[in-house]
Amino acid sequence: MNTQELRALSEEHSAHNYHPLPIVIAEAEGAWVTDVEGKRYLDMLSAYSAVNFGHRHPRLVEAARRQLERVTLVSRAFDHDQFGPFAAELAELAGKEMVLPMNSGAEAVETALKTARKWGYEVKGVPADQANIVTFEGNFHGRTTTIVSFSTDPDARNSYGPFTPGFRTVPYGDAEALRAAVDENTVGVLIEPIQGEAGVNVPPSGFLTAVREICTARGALMIADEIQSGLGRTGTTFAVEHENVVPDVYILGKALGGGILPVSAVVADHDVLGVFKPGQHGSTFGGNPLACAVGREVIAMLRTGEFQERSRTLGAHLHARLGALPPEKVREVRGRGLWAGVELNGKARPVSERLMERGVLAKETHETTLRLAPPLVVSQQDLDWALDQLEAVLTEM
Numbered sequence: 001m002n003t004q005e006l007r008a009l010s011e012e013h014s015a016h017n018y019h020p021l022p023i024v025i026a027e028a029e030g031a032w033v034t035d036v037e038g039k040r041y042l043d044m045l046s047a048y049s050a051v052n053f054g055h056r057h058p059r060l061v062e063a064a065r066r067q068l069e070r071v072t073l074v075s076r077a078f079d080h081d082q083f084g085p086f087a088a089e090l091a092e093l094a095g096k097e098m099v100l101p102m103n104s105g106a107e108a109v110e111t112a113l114k115t116a117r118k119w120g121y122e123v124k125g126v127p128a129d130q131a132n133i134v135t136f137e138g139n140f141h142g143r144t145t146t147i148v149s150f151s152t153d154p155d156a157r158n159s160y161g162p163f164t165p166g167f168r169t170v171p172y173g174d175a176e177a178l179r180a181a182v183d184e185n186t187v188g189v190l191i192e193p194i195q196g197e198a199g200v201n202v203p204p205s206g207f208l209t210a211v212r213e214i215c216t217a218r219g220a221l222m223i224a225d226e227i228q229s230g231l232g233r234t235g236t237t238f239a240v241e242h243e244n245v246v247p248d249v250y251i252l253g254k255a256l257g258g259g260i261l262p263v264s265a266v267v268a269d270h271d272v273l274g275v276f277k278p279g280q281h282g283s284t285f286g287g288n289p290l291a292c293a294v295g296r297e298v299i300a301m302l303r304t305g306e307f308q309e310r311s312r313t314l315g316a317h318l319h320a321r322l323g324a325l326p327p328e329k330v331r332e333v334r335g336r337g338l339w340a341g342v343e344l345n346g347k348a349r350p351v352s353e354r355l356m357e358r359g360v361l362a363k364e365t366h367e368t369t370l371r372l373a374p375p376l377v378v379s380q381q382d383l384d385w386a387l388d389q390l391e392a393v394l395t396e397m
């Protein structure tokens with residue numbers, strides 16, 4: 001089937017909850033994808049960081065293939081030989097003691113919220129059903145009913161009420177507002193160290209440090225949602241490292257599955273994740289053998305630091321070139337490492353469409369932001385070529 005026929009099938013038979021660019025991908029390798037007509041495109045989105053290591057990285061494909069020949073699913077009713085090592089290795093990568101594996105990012109966020117509440121009641125001593133969790137304006141933490149309860153994006157929220165109570169929202173980057181919102185019943189502060197979906201918003205310098213101090217002073221858990229910002233994207237393993245901040249809880253997902261399957265996890269110390277007893281939380285697929293085998297290879301690849309280093313050096317180059325774009329076309333560039341939100345002086349959708357015609361896949365977020373997040377394996381030559389295309393598109397518009 002050709003592009004048009006395949007697009008028509010999707011249009012007719014799948015819910016219209018996305019507005020994809022009009023191409024149909026058939027194959028991918030490294031930083032490049034090929035559509036059903038045989039045309040090649042450079043992937044400058046990386047599935048929102050899920051493909052940090054590029055498409056079908058040989059080490060990850062090999063780890064998956066090896067595991068496919070052994071055992072793929074047993075459920076958590078039984079232990080398997082990939083589970084303990086995965087948990088130990090992921091905990092070590094994060095400098096924590098324990099891991100609770102799930103599948104999608106949203107499930108891991110839900111798990112972190114349940115962790116904070118349970119910890120609040122059973123360890124901190126908050127009176128029953130009085131716990132609150134503070135979140136930030138512009139947040140994106142996933143799509144479940146509870147998570148959209150504290151979203152400030154009308155598209156994410158409207159028509160999904162009634163909402164889960166127990167959340168307060170303050171402006172992102174405003175330490176004083178956070179200080180005022182946290183009280184004795186606050187069990188957690190849920191924060192993206194850089195807001196991805198909001199448009200790659202980097203908080204003011206010192207903000208993450210202030211969040212850490214406020215959480216410590218009031219005995220609330222600092223919960224860092226590193227699902228999109230973590231695992232090398234910003235030039236460090238975790239984005240909180242840019243301020244040398246250590247949260248109480250990490251939420252990981254996306255790249256943890258190596259671009260092969262969904263793998264997510266909550267990572268924290270024993271005094272936090274130790275609140276769970278058998279039967280109190282779970283997931284049929286969470287921590288399955290295939291997920292753990294791929295996750296272990298991801299962790300091994302991150303241990304060398306080479307992907308973080310690529311993101312740092314290529315990211316500096318990316319930001320230098322984006323910073324030189326004409327100010328009448330580009331209002332602001334935000335981001336860290338190989339991650340950028342390019343704030344345009346007009347709509348971003350036509351830019352991503354023209355980029356696609358030129359063989360570059362990027363995606364707008366909201367009206368006027370173009371998000372760039374190439375796989376960390378991208379070559380400087382390919383990156384420069386993509387930036388040449390962006391320059392050309394902005395010039396012709």
Ligand SMILES: *Cc1c(COP(=O)(O)O)cnc(C)c1O
Pocket residue numbers: 048103104105106107109140141142143192196197225226227228229253254
């Ligand atoms: C993508 C994302 C999520 C949700 O992950 P899913 O796997 O889509 O459920 C949560 N938090 C952040 C910061 C994300 O970028």
